[in-house]
Amino acid sequence: MFSQELISKFENTPTPFYYYDTELLNKTLQTLKKAVDKYGYFVHYAVKANANPEILKIISSYGFGADCVSGNEVSMAIKCGFPASKVVFAGVGKSDAEIITALKNEIFCFNCESIQEIEVINQLASNMGKTANIALRLNPGIDAHTNKCINTGLEDSKFGINFNLMEDVVKQVVKMSNIKLIGLHFHIGSQILDPEPYRLLCIRSNEMQQKLESMGLSLPEINLGGGLGVDYYNPDQNPIPDFESLIDLINKNLIQKSEQRVHFEFGRAVVAQCGTMIARVLYTKKASKTTFAIVDAGFNDLVRPALYGSYHKIENLSTKSQDVENYDIVGPICESTDVFAQGYQLPQTKRGDLIAFRSAGAYGEIMASRYNLRDFAKSYFFNQEK
Numbered sequence: 483m484f485s486q487e488l489i490s491k492f493e494n495t496p497t498p499f500y501y502y503d504t505e506l507l508n509k510t511l512q513t514l515k516k517a518v519d520k521y522g523y524f525v526h527y528a529v530k531a532n533a534n535p536e537i538l539k540i541i542s543s544y545g546f547g548a549d550c551v552s553g554n555e556v557s558m559a560i561k562c563g564f565p566a567s568k569v570v571f572a573g574v575g576k577s578d579a580e581i582i583t584a585l586k587n588e589i590f591c592f593n594c595e596s597i598q599e600i601e602v603i604n605q606l607a608s609n610m611g612k613t614a615n616i617a618l619r620l621n622p623g624i625d626a627h628t629n630k631c632i633n634t635g636l637e638d639s640k641f642g643i644n645f646n647l648m649e650d651v652v653k654q655v656v657k658m659s660n661i662k663l664i665g666l667h668f669h670i671g672s673q674i675l676d677p678e679p680y681r682l683l684c685i686r687s688n689e690m691q692q693k694l695e696s697m698g699l700s701l702p703e704i705n706l707g708g709g710l711g712v713d714y715y716n717p718d719q720n721p722i723p724d725f726e727s728l729i730d731l732i733n734k735n736l737i738q739k740s741e742q743r744v745h746f747e748f749g750r751a752v753v754a755q756c757g758t759m760i761a762r763v764l765y766t767k768k769a770s771k772t773t774f775a776i777v778d779a780g781f782n783d784l785v786r787p788a789l790y791g792s793y794h795k796i797e798n799l800s801t802k803s804q805d806v807e808n809y810d811i812v813g814p815i816c817e818s819t820d821v822f823a824q825g826y827q828l829p830q831t832k833r834g835d836l837i838a839f840r841s842a843g844a845y846g847e848i849m850a851s852r853y854n855l856r857d858f859a860k861s862y863f864f865n866q867e868k
């Protein structure tokens with residue numbers, strides 16, 4: 483829901499662009515903070531969801547840490563105010579250069595996904611005279627019941643270490659002189675709306691901890707990853723995800739030793755709803771059964787619909803017409819998958835109308851490309867309170 487005043491600012495801004503509502507972002511962060519502070523849990527914002535420096539600065543100002551998946555994300559997070567002591571670094575394919583960047587910055591923890599990776603970190607840390615804190619990213623074999631493209635915790639997923647191999651890996655890791663094993667890490671998927679996979683994750687984590695105890699090990703850090711979903715269908719009714727219910731559920735089901743710290747890595751839930759992509763209708767045209775609205779944004783600007791078949795609520799901000807029509811809303815890219823929605827009901831739409839693609843704050847701007855040599859869309863905050 484946008485005010486007329488805001489829409490007139492949109493009218494005067496070259497399209498396509500990303501608009502971020504920092505007031506909503508701040509409210510979301512306050513809600514998240516309240517939910518985790520209740521139990522003394524820690525949040526590392528998943529930078530991959532949106533690495534816009536303005537957004538990162540706002541998030542870091544709440545004292546949260548950062549979850550990074552590349553050397554560049556590590557550097558950017560630190561530059562935007564996240565203390566290195568609160569940075570975690572995950573990823574199945576960390577390059578030597580990226581590991582060195584993270585070691586130089588003395589980040590809090592590497593979330594490690596294979597034994598070979600840990601051997602390389604050990605070697606590089608030894609070369610630099612450092613000790614690296616690591617957590618084992620275990621693949622818990624849990625179906626998060628989400629889009630198959632972002633369901634990461636299944637047994638044969640490329641992510642993490644199969645939980646059946648944990649004991650073996652632990653035995654090797656504790657012998658490495660420049661590695662300090664401090665925790666377990668999990669991440670079961672993204673856009674998860676069903677609480678059950680999280681309950682199962684707690685049970686799996688409890689089992690793994692028990693196994694470790696039987697080996698005489700107790701690890702101080704448990705990281706349950708991110709994944710909490712947002713309401714893409716009703717962004718105005720549900721602008722802030724229900725962090726509290728999820729965190730309460732975790733607290734109820736996770737066995738937490740008194741000296742243990744619990745971590746989360748929310749990305750989407752923090753930033754999705756505060757971002758909107760604004761485009762303009764270039765042309766409309768009719769085919770035999772279809773009416774097209776061709777907008778000036780393409781999948782290079784917002785790839786989620788083309789890549790995952792994802793839904794974004796779409797609104798025409800320029801008309802209050804009661805006459806509606808079904809449109810295929812498509813972009814200008816020379817590929818037939820450059821489609822945002824098919825048969826989508828909008829008021830009668832014409833050239834020049836402003837079109838809003840809602841809930842685009844997560845995995846929107848950051849996944850943009852310059853395909854067809856198109857320019858990157860700019861981002862605007864319109865001088866709101868930051």
Ligand code: LLP
Binds near residue numbers: 707750790
């Ligand atoms: N931690 C790890 C290890 C992850 O791999 C991810 C996301 C997160 C945390 C944050 O998950 P979130 O809280 O945002 O669900 N581009 C896709 C989503 C990919 C998610 C990748 N990993 C999309 O647009 O839906």
